[in-house]
Amino acid sequence: MNEKIAKSVSKFLSLVLRHSPETIELKLDENGWADVEELIEKCNKKGSQNQMTVELLDYVVENNDKKRFAFNEDKTKIRASQGHSISVELNLDEAEPSEFLYHGTVGKFLDSIKKEGLQKMSRQYVHLSKDLETAIKVGSRRGSAQILTVRSGEMHRDGFKFYLSENNVWLTDNVPAKYIQF
Numbered sequence: 001m002n003e004k005i006a007k008s009v010s011k012f013l014s015l016v017l018r019h020s021p022e023t024i025e026l027k028l029d030e031n032g033w034a035d036v037e038e039l040i041e042k043c044n045k046k047g048s049q050n051q052m053t054v055e056l057l058d059y060v061v062e063n064n065d066k067k068r069f070a071f072n073e074d075k076t077k078i079r080a081s082q083g084h085s086i087s088v089e090l091n092l093d094e095a096e097p098s099e100f101l102y103h104g105t106v107g108k109f110l111d112s113i114k115k116e117g118l119q120k121m122s123r124q125y126v127h128l129s130k131d132l133e134t135a136i137k138v139g140s141r142r143g144s145a146q147i148l149t150v151r152s153g154e155m156h157r158d159g160f161k162f163y164l165s166e167n168n169v170w171l172t173d174n175v176p177a178k179y180i181q182f
Contacts, residue, residue, distance in 0.1 A: 001059050009052070009060050012043070013069055017080040032088035033077040067167035082165035085122045092163035092171065099153035101128035101170050103180075104139025105146050113148070114182065118175035125163070125171035128152065149181040 016039075021028050024042040028034050036057065043052035057078065061069045070081050082090065103118060103126070118126045128150055129135040139145030155175065156162055163171045 001056075001063075005056075006060050006063060009056060010064055010068065013057075013060065013078075014080065014083070016043075017069065017078070018083050019085045021086070028079070028086075028088065030089055031091060032079040032084060033072065034079065036071075036076055036078050039078060070166050081167040082125070082127070082169050082171060084124050087124070090163075090165070092165065094161050095164040097128075097152040097156055097162045097164075097170055098130060099151070101130060101150045101152040102132055102135035103128050103148045103150060103175070104135035104137065105148065106139060106143040107146050108143075110146060110182065113180065114177055117177040117180065118148070118150075120174060125173060126175055128170040128172065128175075130168065130170065150175050151179045151181065155179050 016023055016026055017028070017032065017034060021034070024039075024046045026034055026039060026042050036054065040052045040054065040057070054075075058071075058075070061071055061078065068081055068083065069078055071078050079088075084090075105113065120126050127138070129138065132147060135147050136145045139147060152162065152170070152172075155172070160172055165171055
């Protein structure tokens with residue numbers, strides 16, 4: 001499989017499954033699931049540069065480095081695992097985080113974070129990583145990574161809820177600045 005094609009398809013799937021299904025007139029159910037046949041048909045009707053097939057979708061789901069997408073058990077439906085800016089109910093179970101989690105960002109946001117903490121902004125949740133390597137990758141997407149350490153164990157003991165997505169991203173509604181080590 002051509003990795004350039006797989007990356008392009010992954011970006012397009014992020015758009016339609018996480019942010020703008022209307023781009024191809026795709027319908028998602030309340031849990032963010034799209035019918036695979038409908039997705040393929042509408043992607044190909046849109047005239048994307050890559051012909052969408054079940055095999056291509058399967059490759060992208062299996063090989064995406066961040067495991068952004070998942071199929072249901074019989075592979076008739078597909079959805080983004082997290083990162084939605086549209087309202088979907090992922091039916092995530094509350095989970096107890098490790099004592100520390102990490103968040104990658106860039107320097108220009110540090111002043112705001114010091115005042116307001118980490119906010120979900122246009123997404124459904126704040127995203128946190130269990131390891132520094134992942135946080136560095138995330139923070140590096142927009143420049144030089146600044147890694148924040150979140151005292152997630154303390155937050156949890158103080159009543160904040162945490163969820164673990166299907167692709168092992170920790171999610172919470174917000175992180176007040178007092179729980180962040182800069």
